[in-house]
Amino acid sequence: MKLLRYGEVGSEKPGLMDGDGVIRDLSAHVDDITGAMLGDASLDKLRALDTASLPAVEGNPRLGACVAGFSKFMCIGLNYSDHAAESGLAVPDHPILFMKANSAIVGPNDDVVMPRGSTHTDWEVELGVVIGKEAKYVSEADALDYVAGYCVCNDVSERHFQTQLSGNWTKGKSCDTFGPTGPWLVTRDEVPDPQSLGMWLDVNGTRMQTGSTATMIFTVAQIIAHLSGLMTLHPGDVISTGTPPGVGMGMKPEPVYLNSDDKMDVWIEGLGQQTQMVREDA
Template identity: 65%
Template sequence: MKLLRYGARGAEKPGLLDKDGKIRDLSQHVPDIAGAVLSPESLARLAKIDAATLPLVEGNPRYGACVGNIGKFICVGLNYSDHAKETGAEPPKEPILFMKATSAVVGANDNVMIPRNSVKTDWEVELGVVIGREARYVDEKSALDYVAGYCVINDVSERAFQTERGGQWVKGKSADTFGPTGPWLVTKDEVKDVQNLGMWLDVDEKRYQNGSTKTMIFGVAHLVHYISQFMSLQPGDVISTGTPPGVGLGQKPNPIYLKAGQVMRLGIEGLGEQRQQVIATP
């Protein structure tokens, strides 16, 4: 299934994408695509619904973030061997974890605002992992049993805030609009091999990122296992698993950063595409 949330920000409704690419309304069956709705039992019930019997959503409504009320937005740094190489960093011995504020989360095609005083706003296409049931001290072998599905994330970053202002990375990752998520959540049964998905990102129609989840240093199962040793993962939590090479910071001979007026397009094989207009903060 491809589950989604559509409508005005703050008033999104639950839906799914049918086989013809049309949005069908799920409001009569679930209150939102969030929390307990993402449990294995709930997803099994939704999978039995004949999409053709659901109300068709007319027009082209806004896609909200594909997960509502995200409790934790956990990110993994330097998790692609080829990305670590382009930044000049040593590949980590263990996953590097940091948080992105959930107030950064927006829809897949919403505008991205460059923060005030920003000089190094950057892009990062990432695979998002959505948790479906509580995970505490899980082993790697069973880790994917706790995953509801996957989505596209743009882990927008302000590099000067991230690395030149002291402290942890979170301040460079958490500006409003820095977490486009979606357009839909693809349940894990539709993803044949999560460690072999092509992923890409363009700025103004120029391809900058063109990678694959196969170059992850720590795969999805290991990340779910690893993170669950330090905190419980709850239904609706999201893990953003790192980015392949081609970020603005890594451009040669000089880094390239986003400017108001530019357009980002990005996607992951089988998980959909995003498009964001870059604007200045009002």
């Protein structure tokens, strides 16, 4: 299934995308797409519905982030071997973890707003993992059983804030609108191998990132096992698992960063596409 949330900001309704590309309304069956309905039993009930009998949503509504009400948005840094090489940094011994503020999360096609004073706003296509049931001290062998599904994330980053303002990477990762998520959550039964997905990102129609989850240093299962040994992962929590090469910071001979009116197209094989326009904050 492809689960989604549609409607204006703060008034999103639950839905799913059917096989013909039509959004079907799920409001009669669930209140919203949240961690509370992402367990296997709840998802099985939705799978059993007659999709064709669900109300079709007219027009082309705005899509919100594909999951609501999660307790945390976790990100893994420097998790692709080819991106580490691009950055000239050593491969880490353990997953590098930072958090993105929940207030950064927006819909997949919402504008990305550069904060005041930003001159180093960058892009990062990433595989998002949505947790489906409480996970604590989970083994690598069992880890994927705790996944509800997968989605596209753009880990937008302000590199000067991230690297020059001292403290934590979170400063450059948590600006408002810096977490486009979706367009939909693809349930794990439709993603048999999360380590074999192609990934791409274009800026103004020019290909910047081409990669594959096959070059992850730490797999999805390893990341879940590692994080669940440090903290409880709750249903609906999102893990953004790192980016392949081609970020603006790594461009040669000089870095390239986003400007107002730039357009980003972001997609992952089988998980859908995002499109964001960039603008400056007022």
